[in-house]
Amino acid sequence: MSEVTQQKANPIRPDAGWKELPWGGIIPVGGTARAFKTGGWRSNRPIWDSEKCISCMTCWIYCPDMSILVEDGKMIGIDYDHCKGCGICAEVCPPRVKAITMKPEGV
Ligand code: SF4
Ligand code: SF4
Known part of the structure; x- marks a missing residue:
């Protein structure tokens, strides 16, 4: 599997506070709905x-x-x-x- 198609680990914890979220509400990886x-x-x-x-x-x-x-x-x-x-x-x-x-x- 190529590096592009590999699933990256979600860097945002489900219990993260708003101060820990990426600026602009950017979602840095795909498939995060599974964790939330x-x-x-x-x-x-x-x-x-x-x-x-x-x-x-x-x-x-x-x-x-x-x-x-x-x-x-x-x-x-x-x-x-x-x-x-x-x-x-x-x-x-x-x-x-x-x-x-x-x-x-x-x-
Ligand atoms: S609830 Fe059943 S009947 Fe209604 S749109 Fe969905 S699949 Fe079709
Ligand atoms: S109400 Fe829920 S199940 Fe129905 S379309 Fe919206 S998100 Fe999907």
Whole structure:
């Protein structure tokens, strides 16, 4: 594997304080989302109804955080560790299916 394609170690600790972050909020390496449970930012939560879901994968295509969990070509849930609650999945789910609804966190 070439040096360019090798995964570099993440130099930012998940518990780093703001004074330790790189200037300008620069993300110095790729793949850092694995080390940070950014779902904690969420104020609205997508609720998925497995009974209604037809596994069309539209939400998987549009989710900006790759938080739609898939197994054997079927949706199996939502990765709440990384879902930011943007609501795109609920918007793109076919209207006749409506398998995802957004709810405020903690309600
Ligand atoms: S709410 Fe946004 S981030 Fe969360 S699963 Fe839906 S599309 Fe992805
Ligand atoms: S868009 Fe709706 S029906 Fe399609 S996979 Fe996602 S939740 Fe299921």
